[in-house]
Amino acid sequence: MEQQQTAGTDSELSAPEFAAQGQRLGAVVYFSSASRNTARFIANCHLDDEGIDVFRIPLRPKDPPLNIRQPYILIVPTYGGGSAKKAVMPQIKRFLNDPANRAGIRGVIASGNTNFGEAFCMAGDIISRKCNVPFLYYFELMGTKEDQEKVRRGVVDFFRNHPES
Ligand SMILES: Cc1cc2nc3c(=O)[nH]c(=O)nc-3n(C[C@H](O)[C@H](O)[C@H](O)COP(=O)(O)O)c2cc1C
Numbered sequence: 001m002e003q004q005q006t007a008g009t010d011s012e013l014s015a016p017e018f019a020a021q022g023q024r025l026g027a028v029v030y031f032s033s034a035s036r037n038t039a040r041f042i043a044n045c046h047l048d049d050e051g052i053d054v055f056r057i058p059l060r061p062k063d064p065p066l067n068i069r070q071p072y073i074l075i076v077p078t079y080g081g082g083s084a085k086k087a088v089m090p091q092i093k094r095f096l097n098d099p100a101n102r103a104g105i106r107g108v109i110a111s112g113n114t115n116f117g118e119a120f121c122m123a124g125d126i127i128s129r130k131c132n133v134p135f136l137y138y139f140e141l142m143g144t145k146e147d148q149e150k151v152r153r154g155v156v157d158f159f160r161n162h163p164e165s
Helices: 037-045 090-097 114-119 122-131 145-161
Strands: 026-030 052-056 072-077 105-112 135-140
Touching (some): 072 122, 072 145, 105 145, 114 122, 122 135, 135 145
């Protein structure tokens, strides 16, 4: 299914970090801090090969903001060391606080570290609840080969099964 970005002007829209090869099926937005675990996971998933545009939420405040006007699945790490208030990084909150960005979220995938016990992947629970979207999957640190394959297949199946997305 061909999808067009409809709102805003082209100059306002952000370019994907990895652009979908061939026909565009959907999009993923992710955040990763300086430790880059999530960035490595995303690169290993090769989502662009499956027709998925991949956008990155900027790390530094002075970077231009990410503006997305197409449906997407959000993939984010958990921070805060167990504090629910700090579990979602400020960069992710800033991105989601823009109503035009928030309108496109269709699901969330979260990562974390099992050392944090009850707070493992808590960012996924928080975003799922606040944005009223399904918490689709979770993985630890940079994920395993199996996680990569499940996310790759899961994202593709999600957009195939939700063509209106
Ligand atoms: C200061 C700090 C706090 C963290 N807090 C949590 C937490 O509360 N729950 C959790 O599951 N993981 C937590 N983590 C683990 C990160 O989610 C994990 O290292 C993740 O892979 C980081 O992704 P990134 O390198 O892409 O930023 C924390 C990591 C750090 C460094």
